[in-house]
Amino acid sequence: MRRSHLGELELLILLAVVRLEDNAYGVPISKTLIELTGREVALGSIYAALERLEHKGFVTSSIGEPTPERGGRAKRYFRITQEGLRAIRTTRTALNKLWSRIPLIEGRST
């Protein structure tokens, strides 16, 4: 049976893929993660997570045209699937429920 839940990095990457729409490949995903979380995630970790997401059926990938600025190497574009969107929504609902039951954290200084 395939695991259908999302890890933290997987969720962040899925959100970045949704945000980037047709331009979701390694470099922009990595830059989006830095921009939004302040965290530099190694490209190898991003691809490992994307492979897992593809195995779970949450994203699909397609190979683009090779470009000279990349030394003739092609880009690998990722797109979220309906299953992936469902997984994001489920995770958001679960997180919202959890947050709503922890009101004391809001506005606490420590």
Added chain:
Amino acid sequence: MTDRRSHPPKGALWLLRHAYFGKNEALEGDLLERFREKQSAIWIWRQVFIAITLGTLSAFRERWPEVCYAIIGVAIPLAFEKRIYPSGFRFWLVWWRLPWPFSQLVMELSASFLMALAAAPFLAVGLVIAQRFRWTYILRTAGINLTLITLVHYSFDYLSPWITRPVPGYPHQRMIIIPGALQLLAFFLMFFVAAWLGSRGRRHLTQKSGQSA
């Protein structure tokens, strides 16, 4: 003057191409793109090491029957070395009565043959559980493993001056100077590579390429 940005670290890219389990073209392209933007050669090397480590761990996780086979393949000779090895020759063939070179071959390769076959049942069970079992995988793995063990066995004759030293008090004996942990790692990798190559099916490869399309 040549632009530094047009010379990415070739060694790192070579390593990525040859030591990374999985599809690496897009990752290589991404590294080149970041390097041409602003990243340093050290950054590239770090990314390559992380990618190789993660790729290897992922391959091990995906190929767990092969990993079990390699662990058992290393453990069996270690556990039974002293008890089975000397009696093994007498047990399964009276090798010294055979004409040369068969006597020599059997004497030198019988241990390798036993080692290559002893862990095969464990690989078979693992592949059955993982629903990937094929008789050809087992036979191919045993064949590749026997070849690798034989190559290592005979390469000792050539590498002996560098990897062995005389045993004090025994002028005709030599001992291997490679640390035990490295020897075990080399054996583990040899068994894993044999099983990995031996159990690569056409159907599995087709599925993989189909997923990426």
